[in-house]
Amino acid sequence: MAEITWELFQSQVEACAQCGLCRGIRHKVPGQGDPHAPLMFIGEGPGQVEDEQGLAFVGPAGQLLTRMLAAIGLPRERVYICNVVKCRPPQNRVPTPEEAQACLIHLRTQTYLVRPRVIVLLGSTAARNLLDPEIRITRQRGQWTERKGVWMMPTYHPSALLRDPEKKRDAWTDMQRLRDKLIELGLYGDLYGAEAPDQKSIST
Numbered sequence: 001m002a003e004i005t006w007e008l009f010q011s012q013v014e015a016c017a018q019c020g021l022c023r024g025i026r027h028k029v030p031g032q033g034d035p036h037a038p039l040m041f042i043g044e045g046p047g048q049v050e051d052e053q054g055l056a057f058v059g060p061a062g063q064l065l066t067r068m069l070a071a072i073g074l075p076r077e078r079v080y081i082c083n084v085v086k087c088r089p090p091q092n093r094v095p096t097p098e099e100a101q102a103c104l105i106h107l108r109t110q111t112y113l114v115r116p117r118v119i120v121l122l123g124s125t126a127a128r129n130l131l132d133p134e135i136r137i138t139r140q141r142g143q144w145t146e147r148k149g150v151w152m153m154p155t156y157h158p159s160a161l162l163r164d165p166e167k168k169r170d171a172w173t174d175m176q177r178l179r180d181k182l183i184e185l186g187l188y189g190d191l192y193g194a195e196a197p198d199q200k201s202i203s204t
């Protein structure tokens, strides 16, 4: 069996046609960030700006995610960010379970390569495909689950926060839980050299 490398991962995503989503896209969006980050964020799928640039979370939701990270002192380039599906669903619809299932092989490969200690699941699609198919994000957000030494927490997707700013208060609580978990695992100060968090930056 060929050794799994980032080059192999990139070429497998580029060549993938396991579902119909790749028809009509401009770019595949594999994900990006620190290839050995202890902290990984997983969203749903690329939007229009991501499809244009081939980069995950660079549109309005991505800009909010960057501010949420900054609010707990984490520079975005120190984390790894990707999505359940690597191709933009038409009209930004939710990927079907079949599409998500077909793409999970790529997510498994990149999780294997990054080996994160902590994973934040952004929104229902990520939480349902990686944690619990029945999960209700409004009820179960902010709760930690440990699987094979990896800590996972679902929270609201940044797009949901843009649609409904009232959710930002809960999202801020979840970011504090994330910071606390990183501190507990000895990852916060050491790896990020983080400053004290500032709630203002999440509410803007």
Ligand code: URA
Pocket (backbone or CB within 6 Å): 043, 044, 045, 046, 047, 050, 055, 056, 057, 058, 059, 061, 062, 083, 159
């Ligand atoms: N929404 C997502 O789920 N992922 C992106 O990359 C952008 C928006």
